[in-house]
Amino acid sequence: MYTPRTPRMRERERFNLSTRLEENEEIDISGLEALVGLTWNVYAISALFGLQRDDVHLKLYSKKLREEIASTLSRENVTYDAKFSLMEEIVSRPYHQNHPAIKIEVLAKTNGGGEADTERHIYKAILLSWRVTQIEQDMQNCVKLPLLLCRGTRSCMDAVHAIVGRMFDCLVVALPANGDDLSWLIPIIIMSTNREDQPAISGEIQMEYTVPELPVTDTIIVKFHTSDLRKILMAIVMDQDDNLSLDHEHVEKFYEVLHKQMLIVGDMQLGLCTLHRIILPGITIMENRMKVMSVEIMNRILLYLNEKAFDTFHAVNIDV
Numbered sequence: 001m002y003t004p005r006t007p008r009m010r011e012r013e014r015f016n017l018s019t020r021l022e023e024n025e026e027i028d029i030s031g032l033e034a035l036v037g038l039t040w041n042v043y044a045i046s047a048l049f050g051l052q053r054d055d056v057h058l059k060l061y062s063k064k065l066r067e068e069i070a071s072t073l074s075r076e077n078v079t080y081d082a083k084f085s086l087m088e089e090i091v092s093r094p095y096h097q098n099h100p101a102i103k104i105e106v107l108a109k110t111n112g113g114g115e116a117d118t119e120r121h122i123y124k125a126i127l128l129s130w131r132v133t134q135i136e137q138d139m140q141n142c143v144k145l146p147l148l149l150c151r152g153t154r155s156c157m158d159a160v161h162a163i164v165g166r167m168f169d170c171l172v173v174a175l176p177a178n179g180d181d182l183s184w185l186i187p188i189i190i191m192s193t194n195r196e197d198q199p200a201i202s203g204e205i206q207m208e209y210t211v212p213e214l215p216v217t218d219t220i221i222v223k224f225h226t227s228d229l230r231k232i233l234m235a236i237v238m239d240q241d242d243n244l245s246l247d248h249e250h251v252e253k254f255y256e257v258l259h260k261q262m263l264i265v266g267d268m269q270l271g272l273c274t275l276h277r278i279i280l281p282g283i284t285i286m287e288n289r290m291k292v293m294s295v296e297i298m299n300r301i302l303l304y305l306n307e308k309a310f311d312t313f314h315a316v317n318i319d320v
Contacts, residue, residue: 012184015304016245029299031089031101035126035149036298039291041157043148044175044309045127048168051143053102058084061167068163069106073155081107090128099143101128104164106156123152123160130302131310146309147302148172175309176288179274185285186278187233187246187254188300190226200296202226203281209273220273222262226280232257 051057065082073080083105090101106123127145150157161172177185186207192199209220236253237246262268277286282293285301292298 012180012307013248014245015184015188015307029295031087032295032298032302034087034090036293036295037291038151039289040149040151042175042177042288042290042305043150043161043172044146044312045148045164045172046170046313047142047144048127048170049142051168053086053099053143058086064167065104065106065160065163069156069159072159072163073108077111079109079111081109087126087128090126099129099145101126102145103127104150104160106152106160121152123150123156125150125152125160128302128306130299130306144310144314146312146314147175147306171313173312174288175305175312177285177290177305179276181304181308182275182278182285183255184246184251185301185304186229187251188304189280189283189297190230191233191237191246192230199226199230200294200300201280201283205229206279207275208277208279208286209270210276212272212274216276219276220268220270222266222268222270224258229258 061084062082065084066080069082070080083103085103085105087101087103104123104125104127105121107119108122109117109119111117126149128147128149129145130147148161150160152160164170165172186205189201190199190205203226205224205226207222207224209222210216211218211220233250233254236250236257259270262270277284283297284291290301292301
């Protein structure tokens with residue numbers, strides 16, 4: 001999916017926009033419907049050691065998490081429940097190494113003292129692997145699910161991630177989309193996979209830049225129509241076959257053209273500014289939070305984020 005230059009300089013060189021595999025096989029993205037329309041916090045997670053996915057072990061994990069949460073978040077008149085379960089519908093086929101996603105839920109039940117008890121989710125997470133390229137076999141006794149998407153209260157998120165880390169000897173860290181990531185995601189989102197396909201999204205895109213030495217609240221907002229950006233991008237990329245991929249040179253040229261347009265039209269020189277947030281119709285991405293309303297766009301973003309999460313914890317490169 002990408003080729004880093006060196007272990008110390010893991011700069012993305014290429015991203016394949018095609019989801020078609022050998023023998024015209026395609027990824028089944030229908031399972032992603034459970035993810036769209038919600039705001040997710042994005043984390044990377046290292047290999048989970050000792051994780052078993054049969055019903056007996058999942059019930060044991062649920063019991064352990066419930067006990068640990070009750071001890072960590074102890075509150076009067078509140079009881080907790082927790083559940084580990086498989087999401088068989090979320091798996092990036094055809095590679096069996098991409099394990100079915102695992103869902104983790106934590107519920108808090110408030111005892112009303114005569115009134116009706118209320119129960120609500122205070123944490124929900126999905127651990128998944130989402131890639132179309134062949135990967136190496138897992139090491140013995142460990143499972144790789146590089147992405148963790150979660151939502152809930154901050155205290156419960158911190159508690160669950162610490163508990164899961166102890167249970168499976170793993171690390172969970174935030175996976176923010178920095179300026180370089182957002183620069184790649186815009187072309188990935190707006191581009192058609194071939195000349196005949198209709199674009200996956202249309203409308204206005206809002207690009208929010210932060211200015212060096214100024215507070216993050218002082219931003220410059222630039223707006224373009226996605227159709228205009230797509231014309232520029234396709235003119236840069238369409239000198240190759242229909243099996244499209246974005247190269248680092250394409251992205252650099254794309255923003256070179258945009259920055260010239262900003263300078264001519266708005267008299268703004270954004271070369272030293274940092275892309276901080278992008279907003280498209282039905283899509284918002286900033287730092288490690290995202291909300292996506294389209295299954296197809298969710299697929300593209302997960303392919304990108306999974307590669308970043310995989311590089312964070314699972315890609316081993318050694319200079320010889």
